[in-house]
Structure formats: C-alpha cells, structure tokens
Amino acid sequence: MRTVETESGERYLLLKESSDASLVRDPETGEERYVDADRLREVGGESPLVVAATGVPEPVRQLLTAVHTERSLGLVMELADRGPVPVVDLLGAYELCESDFHGLLSELRAAGLVAESRVAGERGYDATELAQEAVEGVRTAEESAAGIDDDAAADSR
Template sequence: MKPVRDDDGTRYLLLKRSAEASLVRDPTTGNECYVRNDRLEPEEDATVLETAATGVDPAIRRLLRGVHDDETLGFLLELAERGATDVRTILERYDVCESDLHGRLAELAAAGLLEEVDVDGERGYRISDDCERALSAIRDATTASEDELTADAPD
C-alpha cells in the first residue's frame, strides 16, 4: 500500500496498480474503487498509517494525541460541563498540585484542546471547539453503545 492523492485532492491508499487504473481505498469511508492512473500522484510526505488515520475526524485524532490518562480526560469532560473556569477554582475544585496542573494545561493548550480565557479578570481555560466536537462524538458513541446493549437485553 502507498498513500496517493487524486487530482481533486482526495487522499487514498493505493491497493493495486494495473496498466490504466489503480484500486484505491478511501480511508474516510473504507470504500474501494478504481481510479485512472493519470489522475493519481504519490503522497511523498505521508505514510500509509498517517493516511489511514485520516479516516478519523481531526478533532478526535487531536483528542487521542493530547489525552494520556483518565484524569486528563476527566478534566476535559469537567471543563466541557462547567464551561470556562479560572485557574484558582480549578486548583481548589480538583485537588491537584499546582505544578502538575500548569504542566497539564500547557500540554492541552499546545494540543489545541484548551484555550486560555479571561474569567472575571483572572486567567482561566475553556475547551476548544475541536475538543468539544471530539468529546461530543465520544459521548454519542458511548450512548449509542449503551442503547444497543439495553435493546439487546432480555426482558
């Protein structure tokens, strides 16, 4: 497999190449189709695995890269629920070490999951729009899974 792009800019994984057309898979949908070779060019700066990952929403990929443990995920979920919160309140509410909190805040902001905001004249944080979208998708998937389990359960 090799990453390729068609003349419209769509990224694919090249599965098989013949004389006139190539079998490609769209990483977003999983659909396979043939595309004329003259419409494809190699993606020199992308790997197969990076291209495969493009099948997942960029906001979810950002969340996956930025969250390394349950506490960090829980922190983002709390901020999503409570909204913008100042640092002093975060320290009091969640009983975290100040240096650990500042490290976590810096990592999450660098990952694009948090945004620094002013909360009543003090420095605070809120989740980014991408983080909100990713958390919403995860919650929706969790709710759908729970609904399926409930529907399959015997009465």
C-alpha cells in the same frame, strides 16, 4: 501500503495493484473499491498512516493526539462541560498537585484545547471551540456505537 490520489485530488490508500486496476481504500469512509490503475498517481512524502487518520474528524484527531492520559482527557471533558472555571476551583476539585496541574494545562493549551479565561475577576481556564467540537464528536461516536451494540443485541434475540 502507499498513498495515492486521483486526478481530482481524492486521496486513497493503495492496498493492491495490477496493470489494469488497483484496490484502494477511502480513509474517510473505510470503503474499498477498484480504480483504473492509470487514474492514480502516488503521493510522495505523506505517510499512509497519517492519511488513514483523516477518517477521524480534525477536532477529534487533535484531542486524541494531545491527551496522553485519562486524567488529561478528563480535564478537557470537564472544562467542556463546566465552561470557564477559576484556577482555584480546579485545583480544589481534582487530586493533582499544582505543578502537575499547571503542566497538564500547558500541554492542553499548546494543543489548542484549553485557553486562559477570566471568571468573576479570577484567572481560570475554559475549553476552546476545538475542544468543544472534539468532545461532541467523541460523545456522538460513543452514542452511535451504543446504538449499534443495542441493535446487535436486539438482532441476536
């Protein structure tokens, strides 16, 4: 698989090619279609897997690539839901030792998902706007998937 683009800059994943037409997939929609082969040019230096990932909204991609455990995902979700929370409250609420907790927060801060904040004069942490958008995107996707599952169950009756 290779990355190709049209004259107008639309990027696709090249699935099959012939002298006349090439089968491509739009990474944002997953739609496959044939395009005249002479309208496409190969894009060098960009992995087709990276292009395939562009079908996921940027905030959600950032979240997915930054969190490595359910624990780190849960912390982002909690901060997105609770708003700014003092460090003392966070340490008391979750079963993490202080060094693990600070290591986790450092990773999430580096990823742009968590930011230091002041809460009632105390040091705390809050989800960034990027994290808020990512959490909303994940929840929207979950709701959509649940709706599809409900529709499929209704159709099978």
